[in-house]
Amino acid sequence: MASANQVRASHILVKHEGSRRKASWKDPEGHIIKNTTREAAVTQLKVFRDDIISGKAKFEDIASRFSDCSSAKRGGDLGPFGRGQMQKPFEDATYALKVGEISDIVDTDSGVHIIMRTG
Numbered sequence: 001m002a003s004a005n006q007v008r009a010s011h012i013l014v015k016h017e018g019s020r021r022k023a024s025w026k027d028p029e030g031h032i033i034k035n036t037t038r039e040a041a042v043t044q045l046k047v048f049r050d051d052i053i054s055g056k057a058k059f060e061d062i063a064s065r066f067s068d069c070s071s072a073k074r075g076g077d078l079g080p081f082g083r084g085q086m087q088k089p090f091e092d093a094t095y096a097l098k099v100g101e102i103s104d105i106v107d108t109d110s111g112v113h114i115i116m117r118t119g
Contacts, residue, residue: 005083008081011078013068015030015036016033016038017038025070090115093106093113
């Protein structure tokens with residue numbers, strides 16, 4: 001469980017041609033990622049977010065199937081973390097959320113994310 005100065009979150013990451021590491025658990029060579037524009041990644045995440053918020057899909061299910069992060073194997077769960085452990089835009093967005101809330105699109109060097117604060 002997260003301590004007083006920690007948060008817990010799950011996320012869905014979509015990497016794109018501008019991402020710092022163009023490989024992921026589902027695309028180890030990064031072939032698809034190298035051909036994905038940031039705009040296409042954002043569009044995909046917006047659809048996922050709409051489906052989750054409307055109740056058509058569960059966050060964990062989308063993360064498991066589509067996230068480019070190895071946390072996909074845990075439904076996107078990153079576990080608890082404190083300040084200074086994640087990239088600043090990701091950290092700021094997570095700390096700004098209430099538990100159960102889902103962020104808008106968050107840009108980091110890793111790609112684009114939607115984040116759900118879970119603790």
